[in-house]
Amino acid sequence: MARLILLNKPYGVLSQFTDRGSPTARATLSDHVDVPGVYPAGRLDRDSEGLLLLTDDGALQARIADPRFKLAKTYLVQVEGAPDAAALDGLRQGVVLNDGPTRPAEVAAIDPPALWSRDPPVRFRKSVPDHWLSLTIREGRNRQVRRMTAAVGLPTLRLVRWRIGEWTLDGLAPGAWREVRV
CATH class of the missing domain: 3.30.70.580 (Pseudouridine synthase I, catalytic domain, N-terminal subdomain)
Known part of the structure; x- marks a missing residue:
């Protein structure tokens, strides 16, 4: 087994x-x-x-x-900046990266999740807000989620994979x- x-x-x-x-x-x-x-x-x-x-x-x-099995992977993503409708729609439609377009993602703005503290902590800047997203993709390119959020103007500060298929x-x-x- x-x-x-x-x-x-x-x-x-x-x-x-x-x-x-x-x-x-x-x-x-x-x-x-x-x-x-x-x-x-x-x-x-x-x-x-x-x-x-x-x-x-x-x-x-x-x-x-x-990736051919398209197993869903869900990430909790802390991004720098405030996601607007255009950024979220861009992620939902798929973005063009230097290695080609991504498949569409499922994305939603979420409240900050109850996670453990990270060591070292994520940098904090008073003048730049941060927000959390739940992002689900069905492929797995190198640093894909970070590159996707950056492509829509939302650099990733913290990335936590929460789910793969049925496992959480x-x-x-x-x-x-x-x-x-x-």
């Missing part, structure tokens, strides 16, 4: 088990998960937080990570994990 682990990847942790080639040791998945034979199904940038799925099943890993981060503290049935 396939193993599937839900991990709340903390900020600053690489989405891999080793950090080869770096002159200074950086935090990796092995600092949080001591389960042999599992590998990430997809990635989260070092400066992103939230749900990362780990599995020992190659077919399941492909179904989760491969609900109840998991940063660095914590749980195994679920597949």
Whole structure:
């Protein structure tokens, strides 16, 4: 039976088990998960937080990570600036990035979510407001959400992946994990 682990990847942790080639040791998945034979199904940038799925099943890993399966991924995104209707509509229609147009996203402005504190904290500027969005995409290009929000004039300050398909981060503290049935 396939193993599937839900991990709340903390900020600053690489989405891999080793950090080869770096002159200074950086935090990796092995600092949080001591389960042999599992590998990430997809990635989260070092400066992103939230749900990362780990599995020992190659077919399941492909179904989760491969964009052709269009598995929905929902992010809570703190952006710099105030999202207006044009920015939200741009995200809903899909934006053109340097590697081509994105698929349309589901997006909504939301109240600040009840999340854990981040270390280091997000920078705060009195003169520039920040707002939160819930953004769902069905593809997974490199730094896609950050590039999408920047394309509509809303640079990302904090990015937390909350959901992948049916699996959510609900109840998991940063660095914590749980195994679920597949």
